[in-house]
Amino acid sequence: xxxxxxxxxxxxxxxxxxxxxxxxxxxxxxxxxxxxxxxxxxxxxxxxxxxxxxxxxxxxxxxxxxxxxxxxxxxxxxxxxxxxxxxxxxxxxxxxxxxxxxxxxxxxxxxxxxxxxxxxxxxxxxxxxxxxxxxxxxxxxxxxxxxxxxxxxxxxxxxxxxxxxxxxxxxxxxxxxxxxxxxxxxxxxxxxxxxxxxxxxxxxxxxxxxxxxxxxxxxxxxxxxxxxxxxxxxxxxxxxxxxxxxxxxxxxxxxxxxxxxxxxxxxxxxxxxxxxxxxxxxxxxxxxxxxxxxxxxxxxxxxxxxxxxxxxxxxxxxxxxxxxxxxxxxxxxxxxxxxxxxxxxxxxxxxxxxxxxxxxxxxxxxxxxxxxxxxxxxxxxxxxxxxxxxxxxxxxxxxxxxxxxxxxxxxxxxxxxxxxxxxxxxxxxxxxxxxxxxxxxxxxxxxxxxxxxxxxxxxxx
Amino acid sequence: xxxxxxxxxxxxxxxxxxxxxxxxxxxxxxxxxxxxxxxxxxxxxxxxxxxxxxxxxxxxxxxxxxxxxxxxxxxxxxxxxxxxxxxxxxxxxxxxxxxxxxxx
Numbered sequence: 001x002x003x004x005x006x007x008x009x010x011x012x013x014x015x016x017x018x019x020x021x022x023x024x025x026x027x028x029x030x031x032x033x034x035x036x037x038x039x040x041x042x043x044x045x046x047x048x049x050x051x052x053x054x055x056x057x058x059x060x061x062x063x064x065x066x067x068x069x070x071x072x073x074x075x076x077x078x079x080x081x082x083x084x085x086x087x088x089x090x091x092x093x094x095x096x097x098x099x100x101x102x103x104x105x106x107x108x109x110x111x112x113x114x115x116x117x118x119x120x121x122x123x124x125x126x127x128x129x130x131x132x133x134x135x136x137x138x139x140x141x142x143x144x145x146x147x148x149x150x151x152x153x154x155x156x157x158x159x160x161x162x163x164x165x166x167x168x169x170x171x172x173x174x175x176x177x178x179x180x181x182x183x184x185x186x187x188x189x190x191x192x193x194x195x196x197x198x199x200x201x202x203x204x205x206x207x208x209x210x211x212x213x214x215x216x217x218x219x220x221x222x223x224x225x226x227x228x229x230x231x232x233x234x235x236x237x238x239x240x241x242x243x244x245x246x247x248x249x250x251x252x253x254x255x256x257x258x259x260x261x262x263x264x265x266x267x268x269x270x271x272x273x274x275x276x277x278x279x280x281x282x283x284x285x286x287x288x289x290x291x292x293x294x295x296x297x298x299x300x301x302x303x304x305x306x307x308x309x310x311x312x313x314x315x316x317x318x319x320x321x322x323x324x325x326x327x328x329x330x331x332x333x334x335x336x337x338x339x340x341x342x343x344x345x346x347x348x349x350x351x352x353x354x355x356x357x358x359x360x361x362x363x364x365x366x367x368x369x370x371x372x373x374x375x376x377x378x379x380x381x382x383x384x385x386x387x388x389x390x391x392x393x394x395x396x397x398x399x400x401x402x403x404x405x406x407x408x409x410x411x412x413x414x415x416x417x418x419x420x421x422x423x424x425x426x427x428x429x430x431x432x433x434x435x436x437x438x439x440x441x442x443x444x445x446x447x448x449x450x451x452x453x454x455x456x457x458x459x460x461x
Numbered sequence: 462x463x464x465x466x467x468x469x470x471x472x473x474x475x476x477x478x479x480x481x482x483x484x485x486x487x488x489x490x491x492x493x494x495x496x497x498x499x500x501x502x503x504x505x506x507x508x509x510x511x512x513x514x515x516x517x518x519x520x521x522x523x524x525x526x527x528x529x530x531x532x533x534x535x536x537x538x539x540x541x542x543x544x545x546x547x548x549x550x551x552x553x554x555x556x557x558x559x560x561x562x563x564x565x
Binding site: 119123139140141143144150151169219280 | 478481485491494495498501502504505508509512516517520522523525526529530533535537540541543544545547548550551552557560561562563564
């Protein structure tokens with residue numbers, strides 16, 4: 001509960017800062033907020049309590065605290081990266097209030113032990129995000145993206161709720177543990193309600209039949225919101241999906257294995273095929289993140305301790321690598337307003353350091369050995385192979401080859417292609433520099449040291 | 462009261478769900494699409510109340526869930542309408558066909 005209380009305290013502090021008569025300078029408030037978020041991150045590692053609260057609706061454990069720390073870290077990195085963009089904005093406290101509200105919702109969703117708490121957390125984490133997507137109020141694309149996001153998220157939560165109501169009718173309880181005891185594949189109402197729940201989850205993690213909103217929302221939103229959507233929001237829902245599938249719906253595993261098999265193959269193939277032809281960097285990363293979800297679903301199909309350990313490890317790696325890529329894109333976008341893949345031609349000539357960071361991030365996303373992304377994907381495929389379904393693993397391996405093509409296309413544009421008017425030299429402020437350093441160190445260190453995976457594995461026992 | 466069978470009421474709620482879905486997919490006006498989503502949420506409310514009343518009358522889980530759904534639907538509508546108003550300012554229209562600059 002401590003982590004949730006801290007986030008709530010920061011939200012109220014920001015509210016009072018906003019309401020006070022004294023006008024704060026934008027730079028000051030950004031620095032104060034970054035320090036607060038850093039304290040929030042650090043305090044998450046101490047005094048971890050375990051147990052349940054509110055009549056078994058809310059539970060905490062060391063694993064959940066660790067997952068929340070990953071989300072805290074991602075939020076802190078995003079807030080550091082968005083410095084250059086928010087400096088030109090006059091609504092800084094509002095932005096962080098919305099962002100921390102969604103973070104609070106994700107914490108409640110992660111800790112939920114009850115469908116009501118889960119639903120409240122999910123809505124708290126998705127409704128303010130729509131307002132954040134619209135944060136560039138005067139841009140046409142921003143409002144279009146927000147409209148698409150609120151409509152699809154409202155529809156998906158409608159589907160999810162219908163599934164929850166059917167599940168309530170079939171079992172008579174909302175508590176996860178009591179539901180888990182009553183599920184069988186013979187009861188078709190339970191399988192039907194599970195399909196609706198999976199559809200709701202599919203919208204949030206943008207798995208393939210439900211992915212259509214992703215690219216448009218990612219392209220139209222401000223870069224900070226795009227990275228928040230693609231890393232934090234998606235990561236938290238994936239954490240919950242793993243624990244819900246393994247703990248609540250383990251009675252239906254024979255049916256959800258086939259569904260996840262189909263969804264993950266479709267997600268990888270379609271995500272990769274569409275990523276091949278993208279010309280906008282944000283859109284390209286949107287489709288690449290769809291393809292990554294396909295790989296994560298393979299890890300989930302493993303249905304073992306290794307399965308959930310590999311998913312959590314991969315999301316941690318994904319936080320570092322995707323945020324490093326988005327960090328460079330957000331710097332370039334804030335300095336020049338250019339977001340096309342072609343604009344990155346000759347980027348190495350003017351910004352060698354940023355080029356290297358972007359290249360390392362893309363190598364990690366593609367899964368090239370010394371980086372952490374390789375080990376993430378390796379553990380996912382290993383967990384998926386535990387079921388002995390080698391067709392799935394073969395399709396995944398072929399898809400990794402396809403994904404190398406489009407990641408390396410960007411790297412080639414940066415290092416080899418000539419350009420008459422490359423992006424000029426960018427002078428980054430201090431806080432984006434720190435964020436880049438954390439991300440790059442994270443990519444390389446979690447790749448070289450195996451301690452992180454072992455730690456997650458030991459938490460799951 | 463309880464001589465109406467459960468299946469009749471469930472028929473109403475499922476019909477409401479699919480009417481909402483049909484409206485969401487065919488209507489092009491954003492406000493009407495929002496109304497369709499409210500229909501979906503209300504069908505869920507009926508489901509919860511019926512299951513609670515007929516199948517599990519000794520507990521109140523379903524009723525509480527309904528109250529929370531109503532509250533959240535109001536919050537969702539507030540944000541959605543704010544976004545629609547902003548969309549109208551920039552596009553001069555609340556038709557979804559006019560807000561489709563980003564494709565594929």
